[in-house]
Amino acid sequence: MKGPLFYSKILLFGEYGIIKDSKGLSIPYNFYKGALKVDGNLSGIAKKSNQGLKSFAAYLEDISNEGPELVSFDLKKMEKDISEGMYFDSSIPQGYGVGSSGALVAAIYDKYAHDKITVLENLTREKLLRLKAIFGKMESFFHGKSSGLDPLNSYLSLPILINSKDNIESTSIPSQNLEGKGAVFLLDSGSTGETAPMVQLFMEKMRQEGFRSMLKNQFIKHTDACVEDFVNGNIKSLFGNLKQLSHVVLDNFKPMIPKKFHELWEKGIESNEYYLKLCGSGGGGYILGFTEDIDKARAALKDYNLEVVYNF
Structure with missing residues (x-):
């Protein structure tokens, strides 16, 4: 048995903000993927997964x-498959903010959910919200609290536009210009990040009035503007808003940024060669970067692993 493939995702915009109703934009990232497999002779990582x-x-x-009434599963079949050596075979790095648990949740829902909503039917807003609720409940097993967006993205393999908590839609994004110098890239921080403690830290900060007002008046404002600009292809305006967003994150989300990147983050804002932002909850894993000139960014970040995910 080898199940269908489920891909990793990148939340381009909306980390933390979507918890408080900001816009968000999530895209599938086909470089990493996972599938359910069965092997009667398990060892190592496969055994741990099983x-x-x-x-x-x-x-x-x-x-x-x-x-x-929300969701039920064919658990007898699932338990039988697990006893026969089922595991999730995945190249998606864990703790890197690219949706490793999301892909697993999507694969399990696809294989075992009763009355599942399929990708082939007409995906109304109600169906998308129902899927998001189901996936949020399922993925909470891994993170303590989940929006359900990662599995949704992985399951549909489509860009998802989050307008607000109760308003999401699949969307199209401008097609890539492979000749273009502008790029979105991933920067490897060299360490993994844990989602649950980061989200907990965020929730604690939300008790402070100053932090709440910064979130609403700066972070969400710039995040929303970035989403609008990206979807509509307004590149000039996008980079103006990205600079502001990168600044707000550096000033207010320092604990979520690995220490050795604080200076690099600031350098990008000062030189305008690249702008960095959190990829997922932060604390480690990947950092997301945006640049108008990938050659300049590569030169400035020559000591780091750069992975281009989208070209402007």
Whole structure:
């Protein structure tokens, strides 16, 4: 058995903000992927994955019993497959902010959910919100609290535009200009990040009035503007807003940025050669970068691994 492939994702804009109703834009990233497989002779990572699926199946049984009207699963079949050596074979790095648990959740829903909503049907807003709610519930097993967006992106393999908590749609983004000098890239921080403690830190900061007002008046304002600019292809305006956003993140989300990148972050803002932002919850993993000139950015970041994900 080898299941269908589910891809990683990149949340271009909206990290943390979408918890508080900012806009967001998430795109599939086909470089990394995962699929369910069965191997009767498990060892190493595959064995660990198989054991993790046992705990996940028990959790899915709990949520099926609690809210069968939202989602239920063929758990007998899932348990049989797990006992025969099913595991999630994935190239998606864990703790890097590119949706490793999201792809697993999408694969399990696809294979075992009863009455599943499929990619082939007409995806109304109601269906998308229902899928997002199901995926949020499923992925909470891994993160404590999940918006459900990562699995949604992985499941549909389409860019998702988040207008607000209750308003999401699949969208198209301007097609890439492979000759273009502008680029979105991933920068490897060299360490993994844990989502749950970062989200907890954010929730604690949200108790401070100053932080809440910064989030609303600066962070969400610039995030929303970046999403509008990106979707509509307003590149000049996009980079103006990105600079502001990068600044706000450096000033207010320092604990989420690995220490050794604080200076690099500032350098980008001062030189305008690139702008950095969080990729996912931060704390490690990938950092997201935007540049109008990839050659200049490569030169400035020559000591780091750069992976281009989109060309303007």
